[in-house]
Amino acid sequence: xxxxxxxxxxxxxxxxxxxxxxxxxxxxxxxxxxxxxxxxxxxxxxxxxxxxxxxxxxxxxxxxxxxxxxxxxxxxxxxxxxxxxxxxxxxxxxxxxxxxxxxxxxxxxxxxxxxxxxxxxxxxxxxx
Amino acid sequence: xxxxxxxxxxxxxxxxxxxxxxxxxxxxxxxxxxxxxxxxxxxxxxxxxxxxxxxxxxxxxxxxxxxxxxxxxxxxxxxxxxxxxxxxxxxxxxxxxxxxxxxxxxxxxxxxxxxxxxxxxxxxxxxxxxxxxxxxxxxxxxxxxxxxxxxxxxxxxxxxxxxxxxxxxxxxxxxxxxxxxxxxxxxxxxxxxxxxxxxxxxxxxxxxxxxxxxxxxxxxxxxxxxxxxxxxxxxxxxxxxxxxxxxxxxxxxxxxxxxxxxxxxxxxxxxxxxxxxxxxxxxxxxxxxxxxxxxxxxxxxxxxxxxxxxxxxxxxxxxxxxxxxxxxxxxxxxxxxxxxxxxxxxxxxxxxxxxxxxxxxxxxxxxxxxxxxxxxxxxxxxxxxxxxxxxxxxxxxxxxxxxxxxxxxxxxxxxxxxxxxxxxxxxxxxxxxxxxxxxxxxxxxxxxxxxxxxxxxxxxxxxxxxxxxxxxxxxxxxxxxxxxxxxxxxxxxxxxxxxxxxxxxxxxx
Numbered sequence: 029x030x031x032x033x034x035x036x037x038x039x040x041x042x043x044x045x046x047x048x049x050x051x052x053x054x055x056x057x058x059x060x061x062x063x064x065x066x067x068x069x070x071x072x073x074x075x076x077x078x079x080x081x082x083x084x085x086x087x088x089x090x091x092x093x094x095x096x097x098x099x100x101x102x103x104x105x106x107x108x109x110x111x112x113x114x115x116x117x118x119x120x121x122x123x124x125x126x127x128x129x130x131x132x133x134x135x136x137x138x139x140x141x142x143x144x145x146x147x148x149x150x151x152x153x154x155x156x
Numbered sequence: 157x158x159x160x161x162x163x164x165x166x167x168x169x170x171x172x173x174x175x176x177x178x179x180x181x182x183x184x185x186x187x188x189x190x191x192x193x194x195x196x197x198x199x200x201x202x203x204x205x206x207x208x209x210x211x212x213x214x215x216x217x218x219x220x221x222x223x224x225x226x227x228x229x230x231x232x233x234x235x236x237x238x239x240x241x242x243x244x245x246x247x248x249x250x251x252x253x254x255x256x257x258x259x260x261x262x263x264x265x266x267x268x269x270x271x272x273x274x275x276x277x278x279x280x281x282x283x284x285x286x287x288x289x290x291x292x293x294x295x296x297x298x299x300x301x302x303x304x305x306x307x308x309x310x311x312x313x314x315x316x317x318x319x320x321x322x323x324x325x326x327x328x329x330x331x332x333x334x335x336x337x338x339x340x341x342x343x344x345x346x347x348x349x350x351x352x353x354x355x356x357x358x359x360x361x362x363x364x365x366x367x368x369x370x371x372x373x374x375x376x377x378x379x380x381x382x383x384x385x386x387x388x389x390x391x392x393x394x395x396x397x398x399x400x401x402x403x404x405x406x407x408x409x410x411x412x413x414x415x416x417x418x419x420x421x422x423x424x425x426x427x428x429x430x431x432x433x434x435x436x437x438x439x440x441x442x443x444x445x446x447x448x449x450x451x452x453x454x455x456x457x458x459x460x461x462x463x464x465x466x467x468x469x470x471x472x473x474x475x476x477x478x479x480x481x482x483x484x485x486x487x488x489x490x491x492x493x494x495x496x497x498x499x500x501x502x503x504x505x506x507x508x509x510x511x512x513x514x515x516x517x518x519x520x521x522x523x524x525x526x527x528x529x530x531x532x533x534x535x536x537x538x539x540x541x542x543x544x545x546x547x548x549x550x551x552x553x554x555x556x557x558x559x560x561x562x563x564x565x566x567x568x569x570x571x572x573x574x575x576x577x578x579x580x581x582x583x584x585x586x587x588x589x590x591x592x593x594x595x596x597x598x599x600x601x602x603x604x605x606x607x608x609x610x611x612x613x614x615x616x617x618x619x620x621x622x623x624x625x626x627x628x629x630x631x632x633x634x635x636x637x638x639x640x641x642x643x644x645x646x647x648x649x650x651x652x653x654x655x656x657x658x659x660x661x662x663x664x665x
C-alpha cells in the first residue's frame with residue numbers, strides 16, 4: 029500500500045502539508061496521488077508572493093494520463109515554489125514527501141492545519 | 157545481402173533524390189506565375205520531396221496498410237462512437253454536382269445542395285425535439301462554444317449580466333469546462349454520487365442568480381443514463397439558468413428519447429459520431445447545434461431557410477420546377493439580427509454535412525430507432541459477457557448505455573496488470589484499444605463502446621482476447637508489459653516523449 033507518513037497532515041484531495049520549525053508550511057502531493065497519476069511530465073508551481081485561500085487551485089501536475097489541479101490546503105502567502113520540478117517533474121514520483129515538494133507557504137493561521145486529516149483518516153479516505 | 161531494402165518507417169523525404177519526377181503527371185510547360193510581382197516570387201526550390209510515381213504509390217500504400225481503422229479493425233473507443241461509415245454516403249456526397257458547387261455560387265445555383273441542408277436541419281430537429289438547428293459549427297468543440305455563447309447572448313439580451321457561472325458535473329466531457337472557460341465563464345464542478353448520477357443536493361447548493369447554465373453529458377461518460385434528468389432541469393431552470401445537452405453520446409438515445417422533450421435549451425450533435433461521417437484522423441467534423449424556442453434568435457449563421465415567395469428577384473422560373481416546396485435561401489444577419497454570428501467562412505463542412513444527411517436518409521425513421529437499440533444492445537451484451545468471464549464493471553447494477561466501464565483495479569493490485577498493458581496487448585490481437593484512464597473518476601479503467609455496427613462474433617472475439625490477456629498476465633506479466641509485438645512500433649515511451657518533446661524531423665544526418 030502507499031506510504032502515508034504519520035507526522036504530516038492531509039487533504040482529501042491528496043495534498044500533504046508539513047509545518048516546519050520556522051512556522052512555514054511545505055506542501056506536496058501524496059504517494060497515493062503520484063501513483064494514481066503515473067509518471068509526471070509537467071509540473072507548474074505558484075510564484076512567491078501570491079496569496080492563496082484554502083482550496084484555491086494553485087499548482088498543476090500533469091502526467092501522461094491526466095492533468096490535475098493541486099489545491100492550497102490552508103490559506104496564506106506563497107513563499108517559494110519548487111523550481112527543480114520544471115526540469116525534473118519525476119522528483120514528485122520518486123520522492124513525493126522529500127525532493128518532490130511543490131510549494132511552501134506562510135500560513136495566515138497555522139491552527140488551520142488542525143482542520144486537515146491526520147494519516148489514519150487520510151488512509152481511511154482511500155479505502156473505498 | 158540486404159534482405160530488408162525498405163526501412164519500415166521511412167518518411168517520403170527520405171525517398172527523395174534530386175531531380176526525380178513523376179513524369180506522367182508533370183505539365184508539359186511550367187506555368188508562368190503571371191501577375192505576381194517578381195520580388196514576391198520564390199527564388200529557391202520549395203524543398204518538397206522528389207520521388208518517382210512508383211515510390212510515392214508504394215510509400216503511401218504501405219502507410220495505409222499500417223492504418224488501424226474502422227475499415228480494418230474493431231474500434232471500441234469509448235466516447236468516440238467509431239461506427240462504420242457507409243460507402244454509400246461517401247459515393248453520393250462525391251456526386252459532381254455537390255463536388256463542383258462553389259460555396260460562393262448564388263443560391264439559384266445551389267438549390268439542390270441547400271435542399272439537402274434544409275432537410276438535414278429538419279431531420280435533426282425531429283430527432284432531438286429542438287425548435288431550430290444550425291449546421292454551421294465545424295466540430296464538436298465549436299458546437300459547444302456556440303451553445304454557451306447563445307446562453308450568454310440570451311442572458312445579455314435580457315440585461316441579466318450577473319450570470320457568469322457554468323455548472324459542469326464531474327462525469328461530463330472534459331471539453332465542457334474548457335468551453336465554459338473559453339467563453340469567459342467560471343466553471344463550477346458538480347460531484348457524482350456512487351451510483352454514477354449527478355449529486356442533486358450539491359447541484360441545489362450550487363445554483364443561484366450567478367448561474368448561466370448547466371452543461372450535461374447524457375448518457376454521461378460513465379456510460380449510464382442520468383436518472384434524475386427532470387429534477388436537474390427543474391433546479392437549473394428555477395434558478396434562471398439554461399441547460400446545455402452535450403450530444404456526444406447521442407447514439408445511445410437516437411430516436412428513443414429527445415433532449416428537447418427533456419426540456420433542454422441547447423444541444424450540440426457530433427455528426428461525425430452519431431451520424432457516421434468519417435472521423436479519427438482529426439476531422440473534418442461537424443458540431444451542429446439545436447436550440448429551444450427561446451434561443452432561436454441567437455443561432456449561429458448561416459442557416460438554410462425555405463420561402464414560398466416565388467415573386468422575389470432570385471426566384472427564377474427554372475428553379476421552381478426543381479422543387480415544388482419553394483426557394484431555399486441562406487438566412488443571415490438580416491434575418492437573425494441577434495445571432496451570435498458566423499463560425500466559419502461559409503456553412504460548416506459541406507461534404508461532412510452531406511454524408512450525415514445521406515446517412516440519415518438511408519436510415520429513415522425506423523433505422524434511427526435501430527441505431528440506439530443495437531448500440532445499447534451491443535454494449536450491454538459485451539458488458540455482461542466480460543462480467544461473466546470475471547472482469548469488474550465500474551457501476552454494478554447499472555445498465556450500460558451505448559458504452560460501459562471496466563476497471564482493472566483488482567488486476568493491478570494482484571498482477572500489476574494496468575489498463576495501458578491491456579490496451580497495448582489488444583493491438584496484437586487485432587483490436588483497437590478502448591479509451592483508457594478516462595473518465596478520471598474510475599481507476600485503471602477501460603471505456604468500451606462497441607457501436608451498433610459490430611456483429612456478435614466480433615464482440616465474442618474481443619471478450620476472448622481480453623480473457624487471454626488476463627491469463628497471459630497471470631502466467632508471465634512481463635510478456636504483457638512488453639506488448640505490442642506485431643505493430644510497426646513497439647511500446648512507446650510516452651513519458652519520455654512528453655518530457656523531451658521533439659516534433660521536428662531533422663533530416664538524414
